[in-house]
Amino acid sequence: MISLTINGLPVSVENKTTLLEAAQFIGFPIPTLCHMEGLSPYGACRLCVVEIGEGPKARLVTACTYPAQEGLKVRTASERVIKARKMIIELLLASCPQSKTIQDLASRYGVRQQRFRQEYEDCILCGRCVRMCTEQMAAGAIGFRGRGEKRSIGTPFDARSEVCRLCGGCIYVCPACQLRCTYTEPEKALCGGCANLTPPCLEQERFDDMMCYMNPCVACEIKKD
Amino acid sequence: MERLNSIQHLQAFQGRLLGQRDPLAPTIVIPAGTCGRASGADALIEAARQALSSDGLADRVRLRTTGCHGFCQMEPSVLVEPERIFYPRVKPQDMGRIAAAAARGERVRELLYKNPETGRPIPRQDDLPFYRKQIRVILSRNEKVDPARVETYIVNSGYSMLARVLEQGDPQWVVSEVKASGLRGRGGAGFPTGLKWEMLANRKNGHGKFLVCNADEGDPGAYMDRSVLEGNPHSIIEGMLIGAFGTGATEGVIYVRNEYPLAIEHVLLALQQARALGLLGRNILGTGFSFDIQMVKGAGAFVCGEETALIRSIEGKIGEPRQRPPFPVEKGIEGKPTTINNVETWANIPVIVERGAAAFASIGTKNNAGTKIFSLVGKVCNTGLVEVPMGIRIREITSNIGGGPSGKAAIKAVQTGGPSGGCIPAKHFGLRIDYDSLAEAGSIMGSGGMIVMDENTCMVDVARYFMRFLKDESCGKCFTCRKGTQRMYEILDDIANGKGSPAQLSLLEELARVVKDTTMCGLGQTAPNPVLSTLRYFRQEYLAHIEKKRCPAGVCKALLLFSINERCVGCQACVKACPQGAITGERKRRHSIDGGKCIKCGACRSVCKSDAVDVT
Numbered sequence A: 001m002i003s004l005t006i007n008g009l010p011v012s013v014e015n016k017t018t019l020l021e022a023a024q025f026i027g028f029p030i031p032t033l034c035h036m037e038g039l040s041p042y043g044a045c046r047l048c049v050v051e052i053g054e055g056p057k058a059r060l061v062t063a064c065t066y067p068a069q070e071g072l073k074v075r076t077a078s079e080r081v082i083k084a085r086k087m088i089i090e091l092l093l094a095s096c097p098q099s100k101t102i103q104d105l106a107s108r109y110g111v112r113q114q115r116f117r118q119e120y121e122d123c124i125l126c127g128r129c130v131r132m133c134t135e136q137m138a139a140g141a142i143g144f145r146g147r148g149e150k151r152s153i154g155t156p157f158d159a160r161s162e163v164c165r166l167c168g169g170c171i172y173v174c175p176a177c178q179l180r181c182t183y184t185e186p187e188k189a190l191c192g193g194c195a196n197l198t199p200p201c202l203e204q205e206r207f208d209d210m211m212c213y214m215n216p217c218v219a220c221e222i223k224k225d
Numbered sequence B: 001m002e003r004l005n006s007i008q009h010l011q012a013f014q015g016r017l018l019g020q021r022d023p024l025a026p027t028i029v030i031p032a033g034t035c036g037r038a039s040g041a042d043a044l045i046e047a048a049r050q051a052l053s054s055d056g057l058a059d060r061v062r063l064r065t066t067g068c069h070g071f072c073q074m075e076p077s078v079l080v081e082p083e084r085i086f087y088p089r090v091k092p093q094d095m096g097r098i099a100a101a102a103a104r105g106e107r108v109r110e111l112l113y114k115n116p117e118t119g120r121p122i123p124r125q126d127d128l129p130f131y132r133k134q135i136r137v138i139l140s141r142n143e144k145v146d147p148a149r150v151e152t153y154i155v156n157s158g159y160s161m162l163a164r165v166l167e168q169g170d171p172q173w174v175v176s177e178v179k180a181s182g183l184r185g186r187g188g189a190g191f192p193t194g195l196k197w198e199m200l201a202n203r204k205n206g207h208g209k210f211l212v213c214n215a216d217e218g219d220p221g222a223y224m225d226r227s228v229l230e231g232n233p234h235s236i237i238e239g240m241l242i243g244a245f246g247t248g249a250t251e252g253v254i255y256v257r258n259e260y261p262l263a264i265e266h267v268l269l270a271l272q273q274a275r276a277l278g279l280l281g282r283n284i285l286g287t288g289f290s291f292d293i294q295m296v297k298g299a300g301a302f303v304c305g306e307e308t309a310l311i312r313s314i315e316g317k318i319g320e321p322r323q324r325p326p327f328p329v330e331k332g333i334e335g336k337p338t339t340i341n342n343v344e345t346w347a348n349i350p351v352i353v354e355r356g357a358a359a360f361a362s363i364g365t366k367n368n369a370g371t372k373i374f375s376l377v378g379k380v381c382n383t384g385l386v387e388v389p390m391g392i393r394i395r396e397i398t399s400n401i402g403g404g405p406s407g408k409a410a411i412k413a414v415q416t417g418g419p420s421g422g423c424i425p426a427k428h429f430g431l432r433i434d435y436d437s438l439a440e441a442g443s444i445m446g447s448g449g450m451i452v453m454d455e456n457t458c459m460v461d462v463a464r465y466f467m468r469f470l471k472d473e474s475c476g477k478c479f480t481c482r483k484g485t486q487r488m489y490e491i492l493d494d495i496a497n498g499k500g501s502p503a504q505l506s507l508l509e510e511l512a513r514v515v516k517d518t519t520m521c522g523l524g525q526t527a528p529n530p531v532l533s534t535l536r537y538f539r540q541e542y543l544a545h546i547e548k549k550r551c552p553a554g555v556c557k558a559l560l561l562f563s564i565n566e567r568c569v570g571c572q573a574c575v576k577a578c579p580q581g582a583i584t585g586e587r588k589r590r591h592s593i594d595g596g597k598c599i600k601c602g603a604c605r606s607v608c609k610s611d612a613v614d615v616t
Helices: A018-028 A078-097 A100-108 A128-136 A169-173 A200-205 A218-225 B007-020 B036-041 B041-054 B090-106 B141-143 B150-155 B160-168 B171-181 B193-201 B222-230 B234-247 B262-278 B306-312 B343-355 B358-359 B395-401 B435-440 B459-473 B477-497 B502-518 B524-527 B529-547 B573-577 B605-606
Strands: A002-008 A009-013 A048-053 A059-060 A074-075 A143-146 A153-155 B027-031 B062-066 B080-083 B085-087 B209-217 B253-258 B281-284 B288-296 B337-341 B369-378 B384-389 B409-415 B422-425 B449-454 B560-565 B611-614
Touching: A009 A018, A018 A074, A018 B435, A048 A078, A048 B036, A059 A078, A059 B369, A059 B502, A078 A100, A078 B477, A078 B502, A100 B358, A128 A143, A128 A169, A153 B369, A200 B435, B007 B085, B007 B150, B027 B036, B027 B041, B027 B090, B027 B141, B036 B041, B036 B222, B036 B262, B041 B062, B041 B090, B062 B141, B080 B090, B085 B611, B141 B222, B150 B234, B150 B262, B160 B234, B160 B343, B171 B193, B171 B234, B171 B343, B171 B358, B193 B234, B193 B337, B209 B222, B209 B234, B209 B306, B209 B343, B222 B234, B222 B343, B222 B369, B234 B253, B234 B262, B234 B288, B234 B343, B253 B306, B262 B288, B337 B343, B343 B358, B384 B395, B395 B409, B409 B459, B409 B529, B422 B529, B459 B477, B459 B529, B477 B502, B477 B524, B477 B529, B502 B524, B502 B529, B529 B560, B560 B605, B573 B605
Parallel strands: A002 A074, B027 B062, B209 B253, B209 B337, B253 B288, B369 B449
Antiparallel strands: A002 A009, A048 A059, A048 A074, A143 A153, B027 B080, B080 B085, B281 B288, B369 B384, B409 B422, B409 B449, B560 B611
């Protein structure tokens, strides 16, 4: 058993548990996109970053891939983590605004605008489809090709696959092409129809971590007097 | 070549070679690395052979072709031993005179290097301002060794350090000696090499351990590792053999980028010759120690210089980094413990064994022992490869060794560390070059690229250049690295083209911080460095581009304004030269340029004999 601390609370987990599993076990929410139960962790979307360590050596790592270590101090919602998540959501919106999964993430974290040039891509290269096809369906019909900007997912040389069994698993797990937002203006980036209020803890109350993993948010009640 | 079956056999072979050599015999040494060959060294070698055979000098004057000697600006050059006379930029037709003079122990005065300030000739290479302040522990060996002939390596104490280590028979001594020397990885991160080796040595042998030489050298403008591999490949093999003995490694890999054909050729030749001599393979020198090295070629990806991506590339997979822990020393190639070191780090190993840890540590500064090879390029007079003690001041490199700016414009900054590094402005040239002080200033030592920039370099353009490189080279796995570098490039491109706004500048800084924080490997984590360091020291250039839509250095084409001033004599040369017909004007009257039609090609400026075209 490994003992570590998450957001100040002690947790004991088994060997080979990831920080994401440990946090979920104790109830702290961490957003994910490329992670999926049943598929191997990949660490591509960077949304699940958490802050580990203390002082100048503190750094952000992806919770889905980082193994729990004895004595580790983890913060799932520090200011640095929230700033990073918001920027990642902005970048996601700038590429793939029509995905409801991404829109929901934007609402959850209070991202109302994105400041980059708007693109309309239909793939965020999270790799869920690749891992689904290889690991769960044991087919391996699609994979990553190319590097950087030219990275894409598809069959080798775009040839018709001989191993694809047309199971539809890739479409099923895709966060970008599932459930397009169908509010009044589907082309516009954000409609805010599913918006929540921005929690005040970081902006107004100046706590170090976001408090809203408890429902209702206890921090506001405490600060009332 | 006979196989050497024991240490005594090697020593006897060495003794025979020494006996055949005459250290006082005049020798023409021609540096023929890739830089030399590109400047015409092949023609010189041919001319030298001709001169020696046709003038009957073949028995009096020797010829040796080697790797790079470092003063690439002056190539194709010739070095005449034993007095070490230096001839810069030699033409094939001059070879005959040089050979004849060498035979007589004289020199050809008109062909010598001339001091740029006084005009006086400086005959000896070691007196040249370029060479005087260098401490050429590693590069000096390039002058003595012909990379295609292992005998030249052995006669210069080659493989003697391996013999010493094997004779002593104590692997732990090797590791503790390297630790005591204070050698830090020369690939850029500066991790203590001895510590890395100790971690590998402590791993149980199990199914084998790997040693890797990282010769991917992806930084634009850096070619130090290339010159060591091309010029002295056996030094790397010997270094790896010593390392294998010390750490218990069983297999070695030299990973060379595909874009270094001469290095690949020489490494393959060296491996072949070492195996034939029995210095690689089973039961080396009859001591029971076995180790062999394979060469693996890269395939054109900068990211494969990152150690976990390099491991995947060696395994034949797509070059994507993976998260650490587990570190390569735990799980590397094929899951086996692996240690990866840079070419220059390996080249230092025989040096440490030869001179001892204390002597090695006496060069350089505290925590930064030894020498470092830098590729000094850019707007400086003497470009080439320089080897200097750690802790030397930047100014000594740019002014003394480099000879100052190459043009009329003053030097503005140096860029160190390649795309992961930053720019250091001229006012900080008193800084010492070591891992820590460069990091404090916002840059990194990196693998040793040093690009000198003058007043005519636009720092926004520099940041944009590096960002374009990084966005092309990002493996694309991490969302923030792939998209982050793309978006940072977009913003920098907008700024350089005059479409930037102050809000974009703060967005750039915010994005840079997130990219630095959230990416998985060194490429993404250091990608913002060129942007952040140019913003730190040259913010006014960014502001000029954004607020005044001007490029102070006169580089960003979209922001340039070509105009004709009062010096115009009305000769109509520019009117005819302009491809767009943007210039109008009658004879003997001042012409004018229509800004709307002007495409800023510069043709008018190049034909104007009155210096009447202003670019602002």
